[in-house]
Amino acid sequence: MAIEVRIPTILRNYTDGAKAVQSTGSTLGELFANLDSSHPGIGGRLVEDAKLRRFVNVYLNDEDVRFLGGLDTPVADGDTVTVLPAVAGGAPDAARV
Amino acid sequence: MSLPPLVEPAAELTVDEVRRYSRHLIIPDVGMDGQKRLKNAKVLVVGAGGLGSPALLYLAAAGVGTLGIIDFDVVDESNLQRQIIHGQSDIDRPKAESARDSIRETNPNVEVVLHTERLDSGNAFEIFEPYDLIVDGTDNFATRYLVNDAAVLLGKPYVWGSIYRFDGQASVFWAEHGPCYRCLYPEPPPPGMVPSCAEGGVLGVLCASIGSIQVNEAIKLLAGFGEPLVGRLMIYDALEMSYRSVKVRKDPECPLCGKNPTITELIDYEAFCGTVSDEAQAAALGSTITPLELKEKIDRGDDFVLVDVREPNEYEIVRIPGSVLIPKGEFLNGEALSKLPQDRQVVLHCKSGGRSAEALAVLKGAGFADAVHVGGGVLGWIKQVDPSLPAY
Numbered sequence: 001m002a003i004e005v006r007i008p009t010i011l012r013n014y015t016d017g018a019k020a021v022q023s024t025g026s027t028l029g030e031l032f033a034n035l036d037s038s039h040p041g042i043g044g045r046l047v048e049d050a051k052l053r054r055f056v057n058v059y060l061n062d063e064d065v066r067f068l069g070g071l072d073t074p075v076a077d078g079d080t081v082t083v084l085p086a087v088a089g090g091a092p093d094a095a096r097v
Numbered sequence: 098m099s100l101p102p103l104v105e106p107a108a109e110l111t112v113d114e115v116r117r118y119s120r121h122l123i124i125p126d127v128g129m130d131g132q133k134r135l136k137n138a139k140v141l142v143v144g145a146g147g148l149g150s151p152a153l154l155y156l157a158a159a160g161v162g163t164l165g166i167i168d169f170d171v172v173d174e175s176n177l178q179r180q181i182i183h184g185q186s187d188i189d190r191p192k193a194e195s196a197r198d199s200i201r202e203t204n205p206n207v208e209v210v211l212h213t214e215r216l217d218s219g220n221a222f223e224i225f226e227p228y229d230l231i232v233d234g235t236d237n238f239a240t241r242y243l244v245n246d247a248a249v250l251l252g253k254p255y256v257w258g259s260i261y262r263f264d265g266q267a268s269v270f271w272a273e274h275g276p277c278y279r280c281l282y283p284e285p286p287p288p289g290m291v292p293s294c295a296e297g298g299v300l301g302v303l304c305a306s307i308g309s310i311q312v313n314e315a316i317k318l319l320a321g322f323g324e325p326l327v328g329r330l331m332i333y334d335a336l337e338m339s340y341r342s343v344k345v346r347k348d349p350e351c352p353l354c355g356k357n358p359t360i361t362e363l364i365d366y367e368a369f370c371g372t373v374s375d376e377a378q379a380a381a382l383g384s385t386i387t388p389l390e391l392k393e394k395i396d397r398g399d400d401f402v403l404v405d406v407r408e409p410n411e412y413e414i415v416r417i418p419g420s421v422l423i424p425k426g427e428f429l430n431g432e433a434l435s436k437l438p439q440d441r442q443v444v445l446h447c448k449s450g451g452r453s454a455e456a457l458a459v460l461k462g463a464g465f466a467d468a469v470h471v472g473g474g475v476l477g478w479i480k481q482v483d484p485s486l487p488a489y
Contacts, residue, residue, distance in 0.1 A: 055286040062343040087261040
C-alpha cells in the first residue's frame with residue numbers, strides 16, 4: 001500500500017528536498033517507522049517515546065490524528081498524511097536567533 | 098458556521114466616508130451597515146513587521162476606526178524586503194511611529210494608538226482590553242502563547258498567521274466558538290529544534306499573502322458576514338500555489354480553554370518557551386569567547402579550527418575569514434564529529450550565538466572539552482571587528 005506523506009519545509013533535509021514521499025503501513029506508527037528506514041532520522045523528529053511530539057501535528061487527510069488515534073490511527077492506500085510542525089514566523093526577534 | 102458581528106454599527110458615515118468606501122458599500126454583504134461596524138471597530142495588531150505591515154495598511158484602508166500597534170523595535174534595512182509599511186527614510190525610526198505615519202497617509206480617518214512597550218504578562222490585559230479583536234503578527238513562540246492566553250482569558254477573538262520561506266498558515270482562534278492556539282499546538286518546540294525566519298528566511302510577498310488573509314478574516318468577524326476561519330487551519334504553499342485547509346478541533350483537555358483549565362492567569366512565557374536549551378546554556382557557560390577574543394586568537398596564530406554552523410546560503414552571504422562550514426544539523430545527527438580534528442581546539446560560531454551554543458552542547462557531550470563558541474556570532478564579528486562586512 002502506498003500512502004503519500006507531505007513533508008514540511010524544515011524536515012525536507014531528510015528527504016533530499018522532496019515535498020512528498022511515498023511510504024507504507026497499516027497504522028500511522030508503522031508508516032512513520034517505514035518512513036524512517038527509507039529516510040533515516042526523520043522518525044525521531046516526529047515521534048518521541050513512542051508518541052507523537054507535541055509540537056508536531058499530523059493530519060490524516062484533513063483530520064488531526066490526535067483526535068483519531070494518534071500513532072495507532074489506521075491508514076490506507078490513497079490516504080494523504082500531512083506533517084505540520086509549529087513554526088515561528090513574522091519578523092525575527094534578534095534576541096532569539 | 099457564521100457568527101454574529103463583533104461590533105455595533107457607528108451612527109453614520111460622513112459624505113467623505115461614503116465616497117471613500119463606495120466600493121465596499123455597493124457589495125451587498127458589506128453595505129452601509131458593515132462599513133459602519135468597521136468604523137466603530139477597534140483592532141490591535143501585535144507587531145508592525147512582516148505580517149503586521151500589510152495587515153495594518155489593509156485594515157486602515159478598509160476603514161477600521163481604531164488601530165492599535167504594539168511594537169518596541171526600530172526599522173532595520175533588512176526589514177524593507179517585506180515590511181512594506183516602512184520605507185527607506187524610516188530606517189532606525191521606531192516601527193510603531195513609522196507605521197502610524199503610513200496609516201495616516203493611507204486613511205486619515207483612522208485613529209492610531211501606539212503601544213511602544215514590550216508586550217509581557219504584566220501589561221497584556223491592560224493593552225488588549227479596549228480592543229474588539231487582535232491580529233497576531235508575532236515572530237516567536239513566547240509572544241504567540243502570551244497573545245493566545247491573554248485573548249482567551251479576556252474572551253476576545255484573534256486572527257493568527259505564521260510564515261516560513263514559502264509556507265504560510267492562518268487561523269482564527271476564539272475559545273468561545275472554537276479552538277485556541279494551545280488546542281492546535283499544546284506545547285512550543287524545544288529551543289533549537291525549529292528555525293526562525295531569521296535562520297530560514299521568508300519570501301517577502303508571502304507576508305502579504307498571509308497578512309491579507311488575516312485582514313480578510315478580521316473584517317468578516319467585525320462586520321459579521323461570511324464563514325469565519327474558526328476551527329480550520331489554512332495552509333498556503335507559494336511554490337505549488339495551493340491553499341488547503343485542515344480541521345482544528347477544540348481540545349477538551351486544553352489546559353487553557355478545555356473542560357478543566359489549569360492555566361487561569363498569564364504565566365512566564367520566556368520560561369515556558371525557552372530561548373536556548375538548558376544543554377546549550379550549560380555548554381556555553383565558561384566556553385564562550387567574544388568576537389574580539391576570536392580576532393586575537395587569529396592574530397596570535399593559535400592552532401584551532403573555526404567552524405561556521407550556519408546554512409550554506411548564509412555562508413555565501415558573509416563569513417569570518419578562515420572558517421569552514423559544517424551546518425548545525427550535522428552536529429545533531431552526529432556526522433560533524435568525524436569531520437573535526439581531535440588534536441586541535443574547535444571554535445564554533447553561527448549568526449548570533451544560539452545555534453553555535455546548541456552545536457557546542459553536542460561537542461562537549463562527545464568529549465571535545467576545550468571547544469568554545471563565539472557569543473554574538475558573525476553579526477558580533479561584523480559589529481566589533483569588521484564593520485565593512487554586510488550584516489543580514
